[in-house]
Amino acid sequence: MKTQKLKQENGYNKTVMYWFDCSRDITVEEKQVNGTSDRAILHYTVRDGDKAYFSKEYVPVGTPKEGTKKPDITAIMESSAERKVKWYIYDMKDTINHAKTAMKLCNQWHSGIEHIEGQYLNGLDGYSIENSLGVISRYWDRDRLQKEKDACVEKIKQAGRNGLLTARKSRTKLNEYRQRAKAVQFILDGVFIDEEISGRRMSYNIHHICMTTTDKITYTAEMDIKF
Numbered sequence: 412m413k414t415q416k417l418k419q420e421n422g423y424n425k426t427v428m429y430w431f432d433c434s435r436d437i438t439v440e441e442k443q444v445n446g447t448s449d450r451a452i453l454h455y456t457v458r459d460g461d462k463a464y465f466s467k468e469y470v471p472v473g474t475p476k477e478g479t480k481k482p483d484i485t486a487i488m489e490s491s492a493e494r495k496v497k498w499y500i501y502d503m504k505d506t507i508n509h510a511k512t513a514m515k516l517c518n519q520w521h522s523g524i525e526h527i528e529g530q531y532l533n534g535l536d537g538y539s540i541e542n543s544l545g546v547i548s549r550y551w552d553r554d555r556l557q558k559e560k561d562a563c564v565e566k567i568k569q570a571g572r573n574g575l576l577t578a579r580k581s582r583t584k585l586n587e588y589r590q591r592a593k594a595v596q597f598i599l600d601g602v603f604i605d606e607e608i609s610g611r612r613m614s615y616n617i618h619h620i621c622m623t624t625t626d627k628i629t630y631t632a633e634m635d636i637k638f
Contacts, residue, residue: 412530413472417465426470426481428530431455431463439467439484441503448629449503449622451547453486456637462489463636469523471530480515480522484547486636487527497541497638498527501620505630507551507598510559510591516546517594520615521605544603545618547632553599560595563588 417429423437434457441449457463464487470476486499500523502516524544532540566588597603603615622630 412527412534414464423465423467425468426466426476428464428466428469428485431457431465432461433457437465439503441483441505443505447505447627449505449547449549450629450631451484451501451503451620451622452631452633453484454633454635454637455486455488456635457488458490458638460490460492461638462491463487464489469526471526474526480518481526482519482523485523485527487531488636488638490638494537495539495541495638496532496535497543498532499543499634499636500524500527501543501545501547501618501634504546504548507546507548508555510556510563510595513556513594513598514591517597517603520544520603524605524613524615525607542615543618544615545620547620547622547634549622549624549630551598551619556595556598560592560599563592563595567592 412428414428414430417423417431419435423429435455437453437455439451439453443449453465455463466485467483468481469485470479470481482500482502484499484501484503488497500520502519504512504516507513507516567585570585598617601617603617605613605615607613620632620634622632624630
């Protein structure tokens with residue numbers, strides 16, 4: 412995995428993977444169209460001899476940036492002495508109340524996992540690996556998500572009753588409904604099942620970190636990045 416050292420006095424650029432070997436805080440901020448901001452403060456605790464990594468919207472070198480799904484936060488802790496790694500893949504959303512948002516989250520998680528596996532994890536030999544996957548948001552609406560999922564399931568059933576399952580256009584639309592329903596169910600269940608290219612299916616618990624605000628302008632959440 413190609414990396415750059417993150418210097419204390421400098422900021423960072425998107426898509427680049429940085430490494431450092433001391434405890435520090437890193438702020439990730441997203442501006443919304445209405446002028447408000449979402450902010451995540453990552454508190455890294457790095458022990459002597461350990462190594463830490465961070466990237467906002469990580470894209471491996473050589474991968475086109477345009478069109479590539481990328482989660483907002485990729486963080487990794489590495490201990491060569493204890494031969495263990497812990498990775499964090501999180502995305503930031505102001506709200507989670509639509510099936511399209513759920514689908515986007517799942518696609519970003521999938522790409523984030525795929526990127527660090529191909530660039531980093533697959534090169535580790537004999538390391539234990541711990542994971543933390545999730546989303547940082549202001550709030551999410553469980554009832555609205557359930558209603559959208561139920562509507563998708565009903566449309567699939569109606570298509571079956573009307574004999575529309577074989578038409579090409581109908582199949583495309585039905586596949587979209589199935590993908591929406593599946594993504595929403597992952598969010599409702601709190602478990603993301605990632606289907607890899609190899610055919611292997613991996614399950615990850617979904618962690619939800621809620622942002623808070625005192626002025627309704629800046630919404631903030633804090634995360635501990637540590638073993």
